[in-house]
Amino acid sequence: MEYAIRTESLIKRYGKDFTALDGVSLQIKKGEVVGYVGPNGAGKTTTIKILTGLIKPSSGHAYVNGIDVTASPRQALRTIGSLIEVPGVYDYLTPREMLTYFGKVYRMGGVEIDHRIKKTLELVRLSEWEHKKIGTFSTGMQRRLTIAKAILHKPDNLILDEPVLGLDPEGIRDVRALIRQFRNEGMTVFLSSHLLGEVAEVCNTVVFLNKGKVVSSDSMDRIGSTMERKVVDVKFLKPLSRDEIEKLRAIELVRSVDVNDNAARLLYDGQPDSSVQILRRLVSLNFDVVSYNVESAGLEDYYVSVMGEEKGQSDGNS
Amino acid sequence: MEIARDNIMNDVFDTYLSVKFELMKYLKTRRLLIIAALAIIIPLIFYVKVPDTAGVFAANVLTFLNVLIVISAAMFAGDAVCSEFEKKTNLLSFPTPQRRSSIFAGKYIAALLATFLVVLLYYVVMMLQIAQLYGWGAIPTELGKSFLTALLFSAAAASVVFFFSAVLKRSISSTIVGFLFLMVVLRVVEGILTRVNQEPWFIVTYSAGLITDVLGVSSSLGMGHGEGPSTLTAFTPHFGVGIAVMIVYAIVFFVSGMLIASRKED
Numbered sequence: 001m002e003y004a005i006r007t008e009s010l011i012k013r014y015g016k017d018f019t020a021l022d023g024v025s026l027q028i029k030k031g032e033v034v035g036y037v038g039p040n041g042a043g044k045t046t047t048i049k050i051l052t053g054l055i056k057p058s059s060g061h062a063y064v065n066g067i068d069v070t071a072s073p074r075q076a077l078r079t080i081g082s083l084i085e086v087p088g089v090y091d092y093l094t095p096r097e098m099l100t101y102f103g104k105v106y107r108m109g110g111v112e113i114d115h116r117i118k119k120t121l122e123l124v125r126l127s128e129w130e131h132k133k134i135g136t137f138s139t140g141m142q143r144r145l146t147i148a149k150a151i152l153h154k155p156d157n158l159i160l161d162e163p164v165l166g167l168d169p170e171g172i173r174d175v176r177a178l179i180r181q182f183r184n185e186g187m188t189v190f191l192s193s194h195l196l197g198e199v200a201e202v203c204n205t206v207v208f209l210n211k212g213k214v215v216s217s218d219s220m221d222r223i224g225s226t227m228e229r230k231v232v233d234v235k236f237l238k239p240l241s242r243d244e245i246e247k248l249r250a251i252e253l254v255r256s257v258d259v260n261d262n263a264a265r266l267l268y269d270g271q272p273d274s275s276v277q278i279l280r281r282l283v284s285l286n287f288d289v290v291s292y293n294v295e296s297a298g299l300e301d302y303y304v305s306v307m308g309e310e311k312g313q314s315d316g317n318s
Numbered sequence: 319m320e321i322a323r324d325n326i327m328n329d330v331f332d333t334y335l336s337v338k339f340e341l342m343k344y345l346k347t348r349r350l351l352i353i354a355a356l357a358i359i360i361p362l363i364f365y366v367k368v369p370d371t372a373g374v375f376a377a378n379v380l381t382f383l384n385v386l387i388v389i390s391a392a393m394f395a396g397d398a399v400c401s402e403f404e405k406k407t408n409l410l411s412f413p414t415p416q417r418r419s420s421i422f423a424g425k426y427i428a429a430l431l432a433t434f435l436v437v438l439l440y441y442v443v444m445m446l447q448i449a450q451l452y453g454w455g456a457i458p459t460e461l462g463k464s465f466l467t468a469l470l471f472s473a474a475a476a477s478v479v480f481f482f483s484a485v486l487k488r489s490i491s492s493t494i495v496g497f498l499f500l501m502v503v504l505r506v507v508e509g510i511l512t513r514v515n516q517e518p519w520f521i522v523t524y525s526a527g528l529i530t531d532v533l534g535v536s537s538s539l540g541m542g543h544g545e546g547p548s549t550l551t552a553f554t555p556h557f558g559v560g561i562a563v564m565i566v567y568a569i570v571f572f573v574s575g576m577l578i579a580s581r582k583e584d
Contacts, residue, residue, distance in 0.1 A: 052412075052413035053412065053413055054408075054409070054412050054413060054583070055583050073415070073417075074325070074328065074415040074416075074417070075415070077413055077414055077415045078415045080413065082413045084409045084413065085406070085409060086406065087406050087407065087409035087410045088405035088406035088407040088409070088410070089407070089410070090343070090407060092343065092346040092347050093342070093346065097342070101335065101339050102410075102414065104335050105332065105335060105414050105415065105416050106414070106415065146410065149410060
């Protein structure tokens, strides 16, 4: 099977003492949207820099559409669109001038360049800025422009490294909407991020990297079912009395109760029916319920568990 | 064979794209305009004192061309390599199907072309001045040789600055270090060698003296040489050796710069 992106035992050493990547092997199918997560210094950007030909591995291979990036960078990089870290922009140019240059680098014809510039600028909501100097753009606009550059040549694979870094909430929303759109169009997306919410929102597979090694890899669905918390968080209007806490414990579907001031975390069997029953019971017992949240699959908890930390450590205060 | 030819064609085209892109930068940032303005204004200063012959006038005007060439090389080649890493535009331009060597070769050629253009402008303005002051017929025939020598020195100066741009991390550092190396360091070495009666034949700024020397007249701005025990020996560069030195500087510094730039990782 030919994978969109594949790495074989990638090792990258800096000097004698530091190993950034220690035998990373990845297999990403065509059309998959894969989140690549890990703490700072795990080796995410190093992997991406190797995949995009920015640096060479000390050993191992990286393939894009079956083409070795190190051996045949020209052929391999033709099929990739990338956004790595926070790239600089040519602030003295206009988007049209910058994209025209890159269109020519990708050997696109004049008419095609013109068409794609209009299309991509429309997609990233920069059409009105086509002839304005990039130097006058906000950070979010510059990032959207670099995304336009990444997809200008209609690549099969999109490699994104922390694409929302430094963006305001609106910018983050825009970039995530774009990634979802690329996913729906069948593009393979390899997304490195330390924002687990982002990964959970747009990816269908997650690869966890720590200290230069892949520590886990699974689909979001399976991670979700593995990490079903079976917990409901309830907030009340005022702090609970001793009697009220006892009433909570007496609800038959509730297995255990953790109370903190006016909030309580109830452990139950995780069934949707049970959640409804518990809520009805709370109302019938005259509790003043302000909010009632059934916890979704906890990617953060999964992350903590695969990174070797004690699960539940963060719940210590509840 | 076919693949190798395709690769070469692609490399040539990518280099051409890089040259165009870099020249656009010079125009958009008004860098070219500023240096070109200097190339027009500096010769005009020499109207202040007009000598008797066209040859001496040309020698006087050309005395300052070396400085202009160094400024030009520093301004155009100073950020050729390091700015890509410093401004992180390498994260846009490198993960594309073009070799780094093509990008950097294009940047070097653009710096070279811009400096050539400045030199050409300088000569054109100077010739117009000579024509106006002494008549068209008075234009020294050796100016062609001087012009070609100036182009060669431009290539050497651009290569030296390009090398520093590949070695150093910041554009401002490489521009200043490149400029100081050519304007101060080499001249100090040249001065020391001259003091101990050694001809500094291998110093490129010494070879650049050929730009005026080929005219066969001494500039009225030049220093006189006295006689006696404390007198400095006056050396003049040998034409063949001087040309060879400039070619060697141009090639060695360019190739070294390219090797460093192509292997540079951030």
